[in-house]
Amino acid sequence: xxxxxxxxxxxxxxxxxxxxxxxxxxxxxxxxxxxxxxxxxxxxxxxxxxxxxxxxxxxxxxxxxxxxxxxxxxxxxxxxxxxxxxxxxxxxxxxxxxxxxxxxxxxxxxxxxxxxxxxxxxxxxxxxxxxxxxxxxxxxxxxxxxxxxxxxxxxxxxxxxxxxxxxxxxxxxxxxxxxxxxxxxxxxxxxxxxxxxxxxxxxxxxxxxxxxxxxxxxxxxxxxxxxxxxxxxxxxxxxxxxxxxxxxxxxxxxxxxxxxxxxxxxxxxxxxxxxxxxxxxxxxxxxxxxxxxxxxxxxxxxxxxxxxxxxxxxxxxxxxxxxxxxxxxxxxxxxxxxx
Amino acid sequence: xxxxxxxxxxxxxxxxxxxxxxxxxxxxxxxxxxxxxxxxxxxxxxxxxxxxxxxxxxxxxxxxxxxxxxxxxxxxxxxxxxxxxxxxxxxxxxxxxxxxxxxxxxxxxxxxxxxxxxxxxxxxxxxxxxxxxxxxxxxxxxxxxxxxxxxxxxxxxxxxxxxxxxxxxxxxxxxxxxxxxxxxxxxxxxxxxxxxxxxxxxxxxxxxxxxxxxxxxxxxxxxxxxxxxxxxxxxxxxxxxxxxxxxxxxxxxxxxxxxxxxxxxxxxxxxxxxxxxxxxxxxxxxxxxxx
Numbered sequence: 001x002x003x004x005x006x007x008x009x010x011x012x013x014x015x016x017x018x019x020x021x022x023x024x025x026x027x028x029x030x031x032x033x034x035x036x037x038x039x040x041x042x043x044x045x046x047x048x049x050x051x052x053x054x055x056x057x058x059x060x061x062x063x064x065x066x067x068x069x070x071x072x073x074x075x076x077x078x079x080x081x082x083x084x085x086x087x088x089x090x091x092x093x094x095x096x097x098x099x100x101x102x103x104x105x106x107x108x109x110x111x112x113x114x115x116x117x118x119x120x121x122x123x124x125x126x127x128x129x130x131x132x133x134x135x136x137x138x139x140x141x142x143x144x145x146x147x148x149x150x151x152x153x154x155x156x157x158x159x160x161x162x163x164x165x166x167x168x169x170x171x172x173x174x175x176x177x178x179x180x181x182x183x184x185x186x187x188x189x190x191x192x193x194x195x196x197x198x199x200x201x202x203x204x205x206x207x208x209x210x211x212x213x214x215x216x217x218x219x220x221x222x223x224x225x226x227x228x229x230x231x232x233x234x235x236x237x238x239x240x241x242x243x244x245x246x247x248x249x250x251x252x253x254x255x256x257x258x259x260x261x262x263x264x265x266x267x268x269x270x271x272x273x274x275x276x277x278x279x280x281x282x283x284x285x286x287x288x289x290x291x292x293x294x295x296x297x298x299x300x301x302x303x304x305x306x307x308x309x310x311x312x313x314x315x316x317x318x319x320x321x322x323x324x325x326x327x328x329x330x331x332x333x334x335x336x337x338x339x
Numbered sequence: 340x341x342x343x344x345x346x347x348x349x350x351x352x353x354x355x356x357x358x359x360x361x362x363x364x365x366x367x368x369x370x371x372x373x374x375x376x377x378x379x380x381x382x383x384x385x386x387x388x389x390x391x392x393x394x395x396x397x398x399x400x401x402x403x404x405x406x407x408x409x410x411x412x413x414x415x416x417x418x419x420x421x422x423x424x425x426x427x428x429x430x431x432x433x434x435x436x437x438x439x440x441x442x443x444x445x446x447x448x449x450x451x452x453x454x455x456x457x458x459x460x461x462x463x464x465x466x467x468x469x470x471x472x473x474x475x476x477x478x479x480x481x482x483x484x485x486x487x488x489x490x491x492x493x494x495x496x497x498x499x500x501x502x503x504x505x506x507x508x509x510x511x512x513x514x515x516x517x518x519x520x521x522x523x524x525x526x527x528x529x530x531x532x533x534x535x536x537x538x539x540x541x542x543x544x545x546x547x548x549x550x551x552x553x554x555x556x557x558x559x560x561x562x563x564x565x566x567x568x569x570x571x572x573x574x575x576x577x578x579x580x581x582x583x584x585x586x587x588x589x590x591x592x593x594x595x596x597x598x599x600x601x602x603x604x605x606x607x608x609x610x611x612x613x614x615x616x617x618x619x620x621x622x623x624x625x626x627x628x629x630x
Contacts, residue, residue: 054443056533061437064430064504065449071501072456075464075471082466092474140358153619154362157369160615160622161608162562164582168589168604169368172375172388172597180371180388212368217626224627265458273460276564276582283590298462303469303569312466319463326458330451339450 076319083312093309102313112314115297118203119321122293123271125204129211130267131260134218139248141219142226152223156216163213163276170209171196171281196281199290206291210277214270218263225259226252258336265329272322275299294318376401376601383597401602405588409606411577412584416610418492419580420560423499428552430500431507432545436537438508439515440523450512456505461565468498469569488578494570495580499560506559507552510625514548515541547621554618555625558611581607 084098106112141151158166173179174195185192195205229252237247275295278287285300286292294314302311333339371388378386382396392398438450472478472494479490518541526536564582571578574587585607592600615622 053441053533057437057441057443059433060441060533060537061434061449064434064508065453067430067501068453068456068504071468071498072459072464072505073452075467076459078467079463082470093470137361140354140361143354145354145358149619151358151362152623153616155365156619156623156626157612157615158365159626160558160611162564162582162585162611164562164564164585165604165608168585168600169372171589172372172601173368175597178384178388178597180367183387212365216365220623220626223623269458269460273462275462279564279568280586280589283586295460295462299465299565299568302466308466308470315460315462315465318460322458322460322463326455329458330455333454334447334451339447339454 079312079319080316082309083316085309087309087312089306089308102310103317105310106313106317111292112294112297115292115294116317118291119272119293119295121203122207122210122274123268126207126210126214126271127264127267129207130215130218131263133211133215134220134263135222135253135256135260137215137219138222138226139252142223152219155219158213159216161213163274164280166209166213167277167280170205170212173209174205197288199288202288202291206278206281210271210274214267218267221259221263221266222256225256229255261329261332265325268325269322272318272325294321372601372604375597376405376605378598380596380598398598401598402606404599405602405606408588409581409584409603412579412581413606413610415488415492415578416561416580416582419495419499420557423496423503423560424553424556426496426500427503427507427556428549430504431509431552432511432542432549433537434504434508435511435515436541439512440518440536440541441533453505453508453512457509461502465565465569468566472498472570488576491571491576491578495566495578498566498570499563502566503556503559507556510552510555511545511548514545518544550618551621551625554614554621557614558622561611 081095081098082093083102084100085093085095086097086101087093137155141148141155145151161169173181176182176192176194176197181195182192193201195201233251233255234247237251273295274293278291278293278296279285279299282288285296285304287296295318298311298314298318300311301307301314330339367389374391375383375388377398378392378396379398379400382392382398386393386396434453438446438453477490478493479485479487482490485493522540523536526540531539562582563580564586567580567583568586571580571583573579574583574590576583579587585603588603589600
């Protein structure tokens, strides 16, 4: 019997595989539905009904697909084209001469290289810390405590906030003279830095605030994963005399690999595209020295400096980085039968 | 069921102590912001940030001033978030149905495109989006009957809908894959068409998932700054949603005006905080659904 994470889940019609252990965290194992298409197709002589079902399905998925395809993939394709022009200001793109000048410009720019470095640092530190904190929160909450729902709600609360709101709150937290962070440091006898204004510390300060906002997200993903692990696994590990720490490390955490991967992918994409927080934190397009990332550089070049083609090129490079994260994830989902 | 009743109380006390400390970590920035929003400028520096205003330090003026600055933005954000959420959730449900309960060749690549679209950084579409709405399809010029700010809001609604479809489709797909196959098969044997099955079986069962998707997508659109920043002329524009208005408000403040800044932050956050507190379960399930 699996424990329920959401009180209203009893109302759902489910096809859980009983004591089957899903390969990942999703409550609805993909393997259950994988056989359905094959069964339908293997009924053989009903080619006409197969075709008619496809035709009947078109009104359902085709309009959203076209709208999404135009605005997402059409826009990306156009963006790639613009990045090969020298478009700037309010002119129309000139497609007669296409080259990679904007990419050459990017890779020879110290500003770009610094932003790329900060992007990678942010991505690694933010992602790993959020996952570690989220996993710890999930394990603590999952130990059949009272007020479980209350704790979960509190830890997830920051995730509901806008980046813009989070930035205002942490401006106050990091205020040099009166902020709580420096109050804590001073009470410990340490002379604190100006977190937001000091290039040495500003990226760390940004990462800390983002971890505060997103570790609740990671917690929920892991909680969902923990809920899919049968009680028998906990009992079996305990009967073997394993300590709690060893039980989690050896038995439970390996079964959360699917949750781990999902959380990592989403958080890495958040790190790559974070713009709102930095823009609101500094009140302008130019983040403080030491915290400029590709996401902010791109928007600034395109819409503040009017270098549209250069901004497009930077955003294509960001997109390629995102593909480097998404591609392996989608492939692993496909191999596991989730797609 | 893990039975910890036999464990010594020490571990349980330690567990609750750690959980309480974590509550502090997650709530202190919010609590400090909230109490600061009720302090006069002088009280902000006179009392510790996490303490309520002392005698004579309390004021509602920050909230009044912030509401004045943000009220138009709040209206605009509602005008964006409500239709944007309804449209993308509806289209997501339709797309997910067409990709799960109906079988056809070519389904997998279409599904892959929906899923991949969830993860694309919006930076990759900003320049084309800006050119599209300002040069190629300027709604205000095409439909002069529209006021400029209404045309801009409409552009944002269409944009938010288009970019909300991928995640809504993924959420509904996870749900529809869990629906009992027996009901669908029985209906098919009875000769029900694809459309009839959706209207009579799938849609009535979709209530819980619509709730999850509405809550998740409303929060996404309400909280967004990047699209409005690109498509709206400026923070003072009549079409500026509340996130852009809050940034504009923040830009006008000196470093010490934390009372007004915090009041503005909470006015902006109030709708999504309320949605979250009232529907935390659905919100959490929406998040977990992405895993």
